[in-house]
Structure formats: structure tokens, C-alpha cells
Amino acid sequence: MRLIKYQRPDSVWPTFGRLSSLRDQLDRLFESPLAEWTGTAQLLSGWTPALDVYEDKENFIVKAELPGMKREDINVSLHDGALSISGERQSETKHEDAEVHRTERFFGRFQRTVALPASVAADKVKAQYKDGVLTVTLPKTEEAKPKQIDVSVS
Amino acid sequence: MKPTIEKETPGNIERARAAEFVSPEVNIYETADGYLLEAEMPGLDKDGLKITLEGNELTITGRRNAESVDGELLFRERSRVDFQRTFELDPAIDTAHINAKMNQGLLTLTLPKSD
Numbered sequence: 001m002r003l004i005k006y007q008r009p010d011s012v013w014p015t016f017g018r019l020s021s022l023r024d025q026l027d028r029l030f031e032s033p034l035a036e037w038t039g040t041a042q043l044l045s046g047w048t049p050a051l052d053v054y055e056d057k058e059n060f061i062v063k064a065e066l067p068g069m070k071r072e073d074i075n076v077s078l079h080d081g082a083l084s085i086s087g088e089r090q091s092e093t094k095h096e097d098a099e100v101h102r103t104e105r106f107f108g109r110f111q112r113t114v115a116l117p118a119s120v121a122a123d124k125v126k127a128q129y130k131d132g133v134l135t136v137t138l139p140k141t142e143e144a145k146p147k148q149i150d151v152s153v154s
Numbered sequence: 155m156k157p158t159i160e161k162e163t164p165g166n167i168e169r170a171r172a173a174e175f176v177s178p179e180v181n182i183y184e185t186a187d188g189y190l191l192e193a194e195m196p197g198l199d200k201d202g203l204k205i206t207l208e209g210n211e212l213t214i215t216g217r218r219n220a221e222s223v224d225g226e227l228l229f230r231e232r233s234r235v236d237f238q239r240t241f242e243l244d245p246a247i248d249t250a251h252i253n254a255k256m257n258q259g260l261l262t263l264t265l266p267k268s269d
Contacts, residue, residue: 050232056225063221065196065232068260098190101182105194117228131219132196132259 047089047106053114057146060116060138067132068105076127076136081119083136086111118144175238178216178261188266189247195237196259197221203256205263207249213240214261 051064064085066074074087088109120138127136178193195203195216202217216237243249248268255262 051229052227052232053229054223054225055228059225060228061223061225063223063232065259067194067196068192068258095183095185095190098183098185101184101189102180104179105181105192114229129258131199132194 046108047110049085049110049112051085051112051114055117058139060118060120060140062114062136062138064112064134064136065132066129066134069129069132071129074127074129074134076125076134078120078122078125078138081116083114083116083138084111085114085134085136120144174235175215176233176235177239178214178237180239186267188264189244191241191261191263191265193237193239193261193263194259195261197232198237198256198259200256203254203261205252205254207243207252210243210245211240212243212252213238214263216261 049064049066051062054061054063062083062085066087066089069087069089073089074085077084077086086109089107091107116138119141121141124139125136127134129135178195180194181190181192183190193214197218198216199219202219204215204217206213206215214237218234218236243265244267246267247265249265251266253264255264
């Protein structure tokens, strides 16, 4: 006899979601994504979209893999010098009468937070979603851009 | 035992381990009418997708778009390796009517069963 009612994996994730927000609070406390150091992100949130961070002279560029989402289900926010990408992926098709052979894809909520190494112009941040990849371009503030300093030789 | 779509050939797994390809994450559902396969291949448009059928083996190959980002890479988690995965098909599948759709890095394959 089963003592614990079987739960579909997608109904389990919201429980983990609460742990996830605790982790995000810890992230903020330590000012850098804690998960990156501890490697616990996968365990806690279920879905941790992979991301890359680039820096050029003018911008920080963050690319996150979010396949099979709707634009309106992706949230991008900036606070205290940290970029947050969050959202919820819902299963598009209902499969009540279907036999499930494989379920490797994650559905449910996710959140990633990236502490940016320099200040960015919050009003000029742009986000584009194409081929399942979200690209966020964050222009640096004038103060954060590298400056050429002329050295005068006397 | 009846062969189904979810069986994979060991050779494919070996190749994936050699980092020549990564295996896309899939969901596979079966109904009375056929199978539905969803595969996650972010960074790929429909031109990068190749689906081949050899006997009863269906292979999905996805070539990622080359991303031209100038600048220094500060942090990297995303793989640059192309996707590939092979599935052994249920003989009940009508291979002439397999349909593929690519939307935001998600491949949806519908594989109807023959009448």
C-alpha cells in the first residue's frame, strides 16, 4: 500500500520553488550567485537554465537557454546591480490519455540571478528572445566604461 | 517485447559521451493515434535541423547557429556542441507522415501510426 499519494513531477516543483526563493535571498545576501559556488541550483529549483555572460567595452550581454517558452512568460528585472531572469514554462499540450515514455523536460518556475560586475543603465536594457535563447543587453553607465588616460611625458 | 520509440541505440550514447554531440532533452508521449516527441534544442532554427530515417532508426541532428558576440566571456554554462539523438521507431509508425515543427528551440515531432 502506498502511504504517500503519488504526485506528478510538475506539482512537486512549486514546493521546491519556495526553497529556490530562499536561495535567491541568500544569493542577494552574499552578492554573488551562491548556486554557482555550491552547485546546488539543479537540486533546488529543478530547472536551471544555462546562461553565458559576456562583456565588451559598452555592454554586458547575458544569454540564457529557455527553449519552448512564450515571450510573455519570461520576466527580466534589474535591482541592486543584479539581473534576474525568471518565468514559468507550461506544458503546451495535455496528455491525460497518453502513455508517457520519456519526461526529461522541466516545467514550472525558474529564476536565475546574475550579479553584474559594474553599473548598468537600467533604462537602456534590451531583451530579445529568438530560437529559444534569451539575449539581454545591458549598456554600462558612463562611469563604468573603460577610459583611455593620456600619459603626458615631461 | 514490442519495440517502442523510446529505445535508443547504444552507439548514440557512446558518441554523445565523446562530446561530439550532446543529447537533447526529450518528452515522448504515445496515444492510440501515434507518438509525440518534443526535443529541446535552444539556439537552433529550422535550417539547423536534420532528421534522417535509416531503417527503423530516426536520428535528429541539430546544428547550433554560430553566435557572433564580440567581447570577453565572463561566465559560461551553455554548451557549443551540436545536438544528436537516435530513436528506434515502433514499426506501427507511418514513417511517410512524420511531421516536424520547430518553435523557439523546441522541436515537436508527430509520428502517426498506420491505420
